[in-house]
Amino acid sequence: MSLDALVLALASVARLSTVAAVYAMLSAARPIRLLTAYILAGFVVSTGVGIVLVNLLNDSIRRRTPDEVPAVIAFILAAVSLGYAAGLLSGRVPAPVREPMRTHLGLDSHSWLGRQLTAMSVPRAALAGILTHPPGIFYLAALSAITVSTSSNANRVFQVAVYNAIWFALPIAALVLAIRQPVELQDYLERASEWLWRRQRKIMIAVFGLLGLYLIFRGVAVLQH
Numbered sequence: 001m002s003l004d005a006l007v008l009a010l011a012s013v014a015r016l017s018t019v020a021a022v023y024a025m026l027s028a029a030r031p032i033r034l035l036t037a038y039i040l041a042g043f044v045v046s047t048g049v050g051i052v053l054v055n056l057l058n059d060s061i062r063r064r065t066p067d068e069v070p071a072v073i074a075f076i077l078a079a080v081s082l083g084y085a086a087g088l089l090s091g092r093v094p095a096p097v098r099e100p101m102r103t104h105l106g107l108d109s110h111s112w113l114g115r116q117l118t119a120m121s122v123p124r125a126a127l128a129g130i131l132t133h134p135p136g137i138f139y140l141a142a143l144s145a146i147t148v149s150t151s152s153n154a155n156r157v158f159q160v161a162v163y164n165a166i167w168f169a170l171p172i173a174a175l176v177l178a179i180r181q182p183v184e185l186q187d188y189l190e191r192a193s194e195w196l197w198r199r200q201r202k203i204m205i206a207v208f209g210l211l212g213l214y215l216i217f218r219g220v221a222v223l224q225h
Contacts, residue, residue, distance in 0.1 A: 001159055004074070004145035004218055008138045009166035011211055016200075017132045022174045024120055034125040035175040042129025043168050049135055050143055050160040057147045058156070070148045074219035077141045081212035088205045133167060 025034040087093030146159045165172070 001162055002142075002145045002149040004070075004215075005142040005149075005159060005163055006166070007211070007214060008142040008145070009163045011207060012138055012167050013169050015132070018170050021125075021128045021132050022171050025125055026174065026178060028120040031178050032175065033122055034120055035171055035178060037122045037126040038129035039168055039171050039175060040129070041126035042133045042171075043164055045130045046133050046135065046139075046167070047161055047164045050139070050164065051157055053135070053140070054143045054147050054156050054160055055153075057144055068223070070144060071219040071222040073141055073144045074215045074222065077137065078212040078215035078219065080137065081208045081215065085205050085208035085212060088201060088208070129171075133164075139163075 021038065022035070025031050025038060028034055084093060142163055143160070146156055146163070149159070150156060
């Protein structure tokens with residue numbers, strides 16, 4: 001497994017939108033069915049998109065200088081991460097604001113996704129699994145790292161699947177625990193969400209700052225290799 005892809009996957013696990021979706025499903029009837037639909041739909045779509053993109057990236061990157069491309073991507077992502085952390089630190093970039101009368105943890109009840117979580121069903125849970133795991137810049141950077149880490153198509157597919165398994169670690173863990181301790185898990189997620197909201201600005205500054213520094217180090221290491 002590519003170290004860069006592993007770090008990016010771990011950095012993407014705990015997000016308020018995922019916590020909110022999991023909490024909403026645990027609050028509904030038949031949470032196991034909802035969590036299963038959420039995980040399967042999201043994992044299949046995200047992994048399928050990743051496999052397609054990693055093959056397209058392979059065709060593109062292999063035609064260019066392989067040592068320079070991942071370094072440039074690392075530097076670009078580092079600049080985005082450090083810039084976002086600096087913006088949060090200076091106050092120029094506002095942190096997400098919690099709605100005082102929110103319906104679900106971490107989500108605006110007036111948003112489209114927030115409304116979907118108010119009356120959960122299996123189709124809505126499946127759709128939420130897809131929408132809370134869109135292929136953003138971290139995913140694209142991880143796919144790029146996976147592409148240049150191996151020349152084996154099977155290995156690339158395996159790494160994309162592992163990345164997505166890590167990305168879905170929270171709902172997967174919730175599904176396992178929901179079978180035995182659904183009430184305790186729901187209470188834990190509520191406390192965890194409150195803790196995250198109180199400290200989210202500091203956490204985001206630390207996460208994006210450390211990730212940016214790590215990516216700079218990785219980019220320099222690739223160029224010196």
